[in-house]
Amino acid sequence: MPLRLNPTFRAALAASDRPLAGMWVSSGSAVAAEIAAGSGLDWLLLDMEHSAASLETVLTLLQVAQAYPITPLVRVPWNDPTVIKQVLDLGAQNPIVPMVSxxxxxRAAVAATRYPPEGVRGVGSALARSARWSRVDDYLSTAADHVSLTVQIETAAGVAAAAEIATVEGVDAIFVGPSDLSASMGLLGQQSHPDVVAAVHAVFAAAQEAGTPVGVNAFDPVVAEAYLAAGADFVAVGADVALLARASEALAHRFSAPHGGERPRS
Structure with missing residues (x-):
């Protein structure tokens, strides 16, 4: 019996009457991914750029997320057609490509997600999870319908080119990364600097003018709310590793004695 693939991130954005909230899975842990996938959030970002996640890891995380009503996105480490091809063949429908400036x-990122003649994606669907080993009818002719591409703007050059990037056919969403953006502006670690926030807003304006959904990374709830008020269509509001780090620190602060002090007695 023919199989149907899940709706893409593009479809989820189009169908929603509110901004979509998501989080990162940077640990590579299948357990963490499953916990996050069942959280009630809208989307999950499985990261390969700033983690040790391999192709095998991503396959496992995609399989884990499949059981839950959440849209998984996979961030590849670079705008590399070989890696994009491999991730798509694993069954990732929603790649995110970083550092698009x-x-x-x-256009190169779009081409990497499309079969010839529109693109350069290698044809191997009969061997791959993408088409469920040829169990998805007409996958080759409809593959573009099953893939949603998000590109990241993370540099000052990307901000300057945002209007052009937002109108590239095949770019389904733009995701702004304030951390790298602040670094490219000479403001390393100052994601909330007024100049960085203004640059993020400039990308928002360019994307909104083009009718392209736009999102942003914002782990601080106050910052996230401000970007939502500014018109963000989707926001990443946390990461598994950051949540564990902050929660474990809070436990240590509450229950561990200060250096040189005595532990409280019951």
Missing amino acids: SAAEA
């Missing part, structure tokens, strides 16, 4: 780079 020009329309040409955006």
